Amino acid sequence: MSGWQVADVVAVREETTTARTIRLRLPASVRFLAGQHVDVRLTAPDGYQAVRSYSVSGSAPPDGLEITVEELPDGEVSPYLVRDLAVGDQLELRGPVGGWFVWRPEDASPVQLIAGGSGVVPLMAMVRAHEAAAHPAPFRLLYSVRSPEAVFYRDELAQLVERSETFEVTYVYTRKAPDGEPAGRLDKGTLARHVLDGGADPAVFICGATGFVEAVSGWLLDLGHAPDRIKTERYGGIGGAS
Structure with a gap:
């Protein structure tokens, strides 16, 4: 997936009191390697934009993925994603990104x-x-x-x-x-x-x-x-x- 795409929030799941998993559906099928991350972009009404990176925590077949976000008290993005984002909302996503910190099933090593x-x-x-x-x-x-x-x-x-x-x-x-x-x-x-x-x-x-x-x-x-x-x-x- 190259460039920015709009993803639909289809489910949220609380992991702890300060963290939640967000399931996202994308307009096209996305493949990722375990260990990669995606960039998330939020745009305020006045045009201000904030971009943060979050690891992919799992797949969401057939056309999505999950991220898990922990809230930082002084964060710009994580409090919104953990406290306010709801099913039916949309997020701008770019990625998956990264090819070094990844695990591939073809690796036979322990x-x-x-x-x-x-x-x-x-x-x-x-x-x-x-x-x-x-x-x-x-x-x-x-x-x-x-x-x-x-x-x-x-x-x-x-x-x-x-x-x-x-x-x-x-x-x-x-x-x-x-x-x-x-x-x-x-x-x-x-x-x-x-x-x-x-x-x-x-x-x-x-x-x-x-x-x-x-x-x-x-x-x-x-x-x-x-x-x-x-x-x-x-x-x-x-x-x-x-």
């Missing part, structure tokens, strides 16, 4: 996904693509999040784990954990216990805030993961944009 907060959005597209392809390679998601209430896609992830022989999820709760579980930031020791070993040569995708991504990348290198097998995406071109 995959390690590591998410910080809303950085799970493009990784969820990869999880869904893995499931849709009935891919035999191991897929693991390590998801660092503030609390159980802040988890995106909680029910769907639980269902995927239950029915899959190759997909696993581990949560690290940084502020509030379920009863009986510790809370605390992700550290190198926890990472080492819950990611695929570097000897398995997994493809690694990390998405989150800059500090999170840099710390995790460094720990993985210390643990023997090859630099060219680690791909990163920082807040900005993902679901955490403003």
Whole structure:
């Protein structure tokens, strides 16, 4: 899809108290790779325009896609998308964009996904693509999040784990954990216990805030993961944009 197109909002779904998934229908069939994003443009009555990028979180057959947006209190665009946008409204979209931070079903490698907060959005597209392809390679998601209430896609992830022989999820709760579980930031020791070993040569995708991504990348290198097998995406071109 090149240039701007008008997409219809056909469904919205609350993920948390500050995030929602928006299902969009496009005038022409759109194909995307898991990990890509789209640009969203809003135009005010006075002509002022704001453009933000949001990761595609999944497909919406036959002619659409979904994005998941987390509200930023000082954002120009995200509060409208999370609080005011309604079914029947329209958005201007451009994309999908990006060809490096993507997962393709033809890649037979095991995959390690590591998410910080809303950085799970493009990784969820990869999880869904893995499931849709009935891919035999191991897929693991390590998801660092503030609390159980802040988890995106909680029910769907639980269902995927239950029915899959190759997909696993581990949560690290940084502020509030379920009863009986510790809370605390992700550290190198926890990472080492819950990611695929570097000897398995997994493809690694990390998405989150800059500090999170840099710390995790460094720990993985210390643990023997090859630099060219680690791909990163920082807040900005993902679901955490403003």
